[in-house]
Amino acid sequence: MIVFDLQCAPQGHRFEGWFGSSSDYEDQLARGLVSCPSCGSAAVGKAVMAPNVGRKGNQLAIPASRGGAAAANPSPADATGVANVPLPPEAIAMFRAVAAMQAEAIKSSTWVGETFAEDARAMHYGEKEVAAIHGRATINEARELIEEGIAVAPLLVPVVPPEEAN
Numbered sequence: 702m703i704v705f706d707l708q709c710a711p712q713g714h715r716f717e718g719w720f721g722s723s724s725d726y727e728d729q730l731a732r733g734l735v736s737c738p739s740c741g742s743a744a745v746g747k748a749v750m751a752p753n754v755g756r757k758g759n760q761l762a763i764p765a766s767r768g769g770a771a772a773a774n775p776s777p778a779d780a781t782g783v784a785n786v787p788l789p790p791e792a793i794a795m796f797r798a799v800a801a802m803q804a805e806a807i808k809s810s811t812w813v814g815e816t817f818a819e820d821a822r823a824m825h826y827g828e829k830e831v832a833a834i835h836g837r838a839t840i841n842e843a844r845e846l847i848e849e850g851i852a853v854a855p856l857l858v859p860v861v862p863p864e865e866a867n
């Protein structure tokens with residue numbers, strides 16, 4: 702499973718969409734099956750996410766051993782290589798910048814704290830029921846998840862754990 706942060710074109714509502722794969726998403730979108738839960742619009746696209754930034758110069762790291770086709774087309778406009786993007790400092794800064802926006806998105810998700818990486822991985826590999834979660838992961842954990850193709854981007858933004866919110 703993969704989760705995308707989506708946004709409707711008419712009103713900019715943000716919501717999460719879960720799909721079996723990236724091509725599943727493309728397919729469902731093309732058939733008008735993805736609609737905004739707030740206004741019902743089918744004019745939906747991926748919200749701008751932090752992992753799409755920082756893909757410039759030597760920050761672009763697509764291992765030659767993996768996905769030759771992707772490596773042959775390292776266009777910044779090609780967002781399909783998100784899984785291979787490392788986390789440069791400016792991306793971390795970007796995560797912090799969008800934290801406020803994402804706070805809204807995670808209201809419907811469950812805080813899992815320190816077990817986030819473990820839970821996200823278990824869901825990815827079908828060992829656990831898929832649910833919207835957020836929690837704490839180290840940069841290394843996050844990097845590993847991303848390298849495994851697990852879409853964790855919206856969850857990388859530092860958030861205040863419920864137990865520390867007061």
Ligand SMILES: [Zn+2]
Pocket residue numbers: 709711712713714737738739740741742
């Ligand atoms: Zn909407």
